[in-house]
Amino acid sequence: MNSTGIVGFGAYVPPYRIKTEEIARVWGEEPQRIVKGLGVQEKSVPGLDEDAASLAVEAARNALSVARLDGSRVQAVYVGSESHPYAVKPTATMVAEAIGATPEVMAADLEFACKAGTAGLQIGMGLVASNMAEYVLAIGSDTSQGRPGDALEYTAAAGAAAFLVGRQKEQIVAKLEQTCSFTTDTPDFWRRQHAEFPSHGGRFTGEPAYFRHVMGATQALFEKTGMKASDFDYFVFHQPNGKFPLEAAKKMEIDVEKVKPGLLTPIIGNTYSAASPLGLCAVLDIAKPGQNICLTSFGSGAGSDAFWLQTTDLLPKARVRATHNLAWYVGRKQYLDYAMYAKYRRKLKSL
Amino acid sequence: MTENIAITWRRIPERYRLAGSQCTSCKTKFFPPRKLCPDCRRKGKIESCGFSGKGKIYSFSEVHSAPAGLELEIPYVLAIVQLEEGPKLTAQVADCHGCDVQVGAPVEAVFRKIRSDDPEGLLHYGYKFRLVK
Numbered sequence: 147m148n149s150t151g152i153v154g155f156g157a158y159v160p161p162y163r164i165k166t167e168e169i170a171r172v173w174g175e176e177p178q179r180i181v182k183g184l185g186v187q188e189k190s191v192p193g194l195d196e197d198a199a200s201l202a203v204e205a206a207r208n209a210l211s212v213a214r215l216d217g218s219r220v221q222a223v224y225v226g227s228e229s230h231p232y233a234v235k236p237t238a239t240m241v242a243e244a245i246g247a248t249p250e251v252m253a254a255d256l257e258f259a260c261k262a263g264t265a266g267l268q269i270g271m272g273l274v275a276s277n278m279a280e281y282v283l284a285i286g287s288d289t290s291q292g293r294p295g296d297a298l299e300y301t302a303a304a305g306a307a308a309f310l311v312g313r314q315k316e317q318i319v320a321k322l323e324q325t326c327s328f329t330t331d332t333p334d335f336w337r338r339q340h341a342e343f344p345s346h347g348g349r350f351t352g353e354p355a356y357f358r359h360v361m362g363a364t365q366a367l368f369e370k371t372g373m374k375a376s377d378f379d380y381f382v383f384h385q386p387n388g389k390f391p392l393e394a395a396k397k398m399e400i401d402v403e404k405v406k407p408g409l410l411t412p413i414i415g416n417t418y419s420a421a422s423p424l425g426l427c428a429v430l431d432i433a434k435p436g437q438n439i440c441l442t443s444f445g446s447g448a449g450s451d452a453f454w455l456q457t458t459d460l461l462p463k464a465r466v467r468a469t470h471n472l473a474w475y476v477g478r479k480q481y482l483d484y485a486m487y488a489k490y491r492r493k494l495k496s497l
Numbered sequence: 498m499t500e501n502i503a504i505t506w507r508r509i510p511e512r513y514r515l516a517g518s519q520c521t522s523c524k525t526k527f528f529p530p531r532k533l534c535p536d537c538r539r540k541g542k543i544e545s546c547g548f549s550g551k552g553k554i555y556s557f558s559e560v561h562s563a564p565a566g567l568e569l570e571i572p573y574v575l576a577i578v579q580l581e582e583g584p585k586l587t588a589q590v591a592d593c594h595g596c597d598v599q600v601g602a603p604v605e606a607v608f609r610k611i612r613s614d615d616p617e618g619l620l621h622y623g624y625k626f627r628l629v630k
C-alpha cells in the first residue's frame with residue numbers, strides 16, 4: 147500500500163456536562179454504584195444549537211488549522227454518525243460547504259453505529275493511497291441519546307473528531323501504517339427508522355459484541371503487521387464506558403497504562419462515532435515522535451476497525467496550531483441539572 | 498416564519514463560512530458581500546474574500562422575549578460584532594446564558610444551528626460568536 151498519514155486532526159466537545167450522580171438521583175439509583183459500575187463520572191451535553199453537523203464543522207476547522215490547509219484543497223469529506231441531523235439530506239455537504247471545499251469534492255455520510263468515523267478514515271486511506279485524492283477529511287461526530295432511565299442515559303454523550311488524510315511526507319504527523327477490520331452481523335444495538343431512542347441487547351453488548359470484535363480486529367492487526375502488544379506505546383479502544391477498554395486490554399495482556407491516556411469516557415461520556423477518534427486526538431496531543439499507536443474502534447451491528455499509526459517528527463509543532471485542542475474543550479464546562487438537561491436534549495415530549 | 502428556500506440557499510456561503518467581498522482598489526472588505534464598492538463605484542473591482550472569524554463585541558443586548566423558534570434559548574445575547582477586518586454584523590453570542598458580555602470583549606465565529614422551520618422543515622445553520630477567554 148502506498149504510504150498515507152494524518153496531516154491534521156481536530157477535536158470538539160460541547161461545553162455542557164451532567165454528572166452521573168445527578169442522573170442517578172432522578173431515577174432513584176445509588177449514585178456511587180453507577181459511577182463505579184460504568185467508570186463514568188460525567189458526560190458532555192450539546193447545546194440547543196448544536197448537532198452532529200455543527201460539531202463536525204468545528205472539529206474539521208481545527209484539523210485544517212493543524213494541517214495549515216485551506217478547505218478548498220480537501221477533495222473528499224466523509225462524516226460518520228448515528229445522529230445525522232436529517233434522515234435524508236447529507237451532513238457531509240454542510241461540512242464541505244462550511245470549510246469551503248465545495249463544489250469539486252467527493253462527499254458522503256457514513257453509518258455504522260460508533261465506528262462510522264473510523265470507516266471514513268479507511269476510505270480516506272484508500273483514496274489517498276490510490277491517488278484518487280490528495281486530501282481526505284474523515285469525521286466521526288455524534289450527539290447521542292439514551293432513553294430516559296435506560297442505562298445508556300448515563301453515558302450517551304456528544305463530541306466530534308476530524309482527521310485529514312494525506313500523502314506528503316512534509317505534512318504527515320502520524321503515518322497510517324496499516325488497517326484491518328473484523329465484522330459480523332451481531333444484533334447488539336439498533337434504532338429503527340422514526341424511533342427516538344435506541345434499543346440494545348443489555349448484557350449481550352459485552353462479550354459477543356464489544357470484546358469479540360475489538361479483540362478480533364486488534365489481533366488481526368497484530369498478525370497482519372507482525373507487531374506485538376509490547377511494540378505499541380498507546381492503545382485507543384472504543385469506549386462505551388470507562389471499563390470495557392481496560393478489560394479488553396487485560397484480556398489481551400496489554401498494559402492498561404497504555405490505554406489510559408486515550409480514555410476519555412470517564413470525563414466526557416461515550417461520544418459514539420467520536421469516541422475512539424477523540425481518544426486518538428488525546429494521544430496525538432501528548433505522543434512523542436516515533437511512537438506507535440494502535441486504534442481500534444467498535445460499532446454495534448457489529449464491527450471493529452484497527453489501525454497502526456506511527457507519529458513523526460512533525461507532530462509536536464503541528465498540534466499547537468489547532469485553534470483549540472481537545473484539552474481546551476474538555477476543560478471548559480458548565481454543569482446542568484437534570485431539568486436543564488431534559489430541556490437541552492428535548493427529552494420532554496412537548497418540546 | 499419560513500424563509501424562502503432560494504434565499505436560504507443563496508446565503509449559505511456567507512452564513513456557513515463568512516464569505517464576503519472586497520474592493521480591489523480601496524481594499525475595503527464587505528460583509529455581507531457587496532457587488533459594488535460605495536466609494537470607488539465603477540472604478541473598483543469586487544472580488545470574493547474570507548474573514549478570520551475573529552472580532553470584538555461592538556454592542557449587545559440580552560433577549561428575554563424571543564421570536565418564534567428561539568423560545569427555548571432565552572435568555573440569550575444578541576450582539577453587533579466588529580470583525581477584525583472591519584465589517585460589523587449582528588449575531589447571537591453562543592454558549593452564553595447569563596454570561597458576562599462586555600463591549601470590546603474578543604470573540605470568535607462558530608458554526609451553529611440557527612433554527613428549525615418546523616419538525617419536518619429545513620434546518621438553518623450559520624455563524625454565532627463565542628467569547629474568547
Ligand SMILES: [Zn+2]
Nearest residue numbers: 520523534537
Ligand atoms: Zn473601493
